[in-house]
Amino acid sequence: MAKPVSFQEDILLLFTERDIHAMSKAFNLASYDDVKTHADAIYDRIRGIGGAVMPPPPPRGEGPWAQANVELFAQWMKDGFQP
Template identity: 35%
Template sequence: MAGPGDKLSFEQDIRPLFRQKDRDAMLAAFDLFDYEDVVEKADAIVGSLRSGQMPCDGAWPAEQVDKLQQWIDAGTPA
């Protein structure tokens, strides 16, 4: 996970968290590989990850969820 001084970016840090099968499953609603879509749905995505609703084949490790939350808290930098 990035430290307090490290900056997360969508392309390098967040997009790789989502697998092709995750994208395919959600594509009817939004695109997990698209920055604008993920920013728009960021709170719902992290909420679904924390509740275990996403992904459907098993929970993310806490470190990955925390990384996504850290990116959101940092203002969703591109």
């Protein structure tokens, strides 16, 4: 079986300093607990569900994510939110 997806090793690197700063009023994308708590909403928005796609396209952000990264986030959830 493949190694489970980990927040520290796989997910945290997907968020840029800009993302973390931009979203800091709502939640801390650098925090395992915050990303876990808001994972369903984050997973929707990185797919453009429920509002504008996150992160926004240039010049306001570097998004949207490559499909492989969206799938990595989904796998992190599926794997049970490994730290």
